[in-house]
Amino acid sequence: MCSHPSTCPPAAADDRVLAVPVSRRPEQGWTLLCNGVVVFDDDGELLPDGAVVLTRPWSLASAGG
Template sequence: MCLHTPPCPSADSPDGAGAKVVGRDSGVGAAWLCNGVLLFEDTGALLPDGRIVAPHSALAAPNATRSLC
């Protein structure tokens, strides 16, 4: 559950990758977001319910790639 103000976008919203990073694993190139999303450097993601989001252009997710640098 997000405690940020304003709240982070939900995992299944179009801007879900814009949630705040709460943890990182640089060994696998991933970040855990406040909304439960596991976001990978290649812009792919694993949603909290187990659905997979295929990698897409870094230009489509500027916050996601910036947060992992």
């Protein structure tokens, strides 16, 4: 899939976000990498097979009172 000198990590690899960006849309908050992964500014990822990866642990704030 890559046409640049070094091959990018595959979408299933742990280092997949080190692939070369092929399209950036900062106004929309995402970057498409050459391995097909979409990286979002909020640290989420969308893999080519449609799987969602949340790299930041999210938790709901308690409604303390």
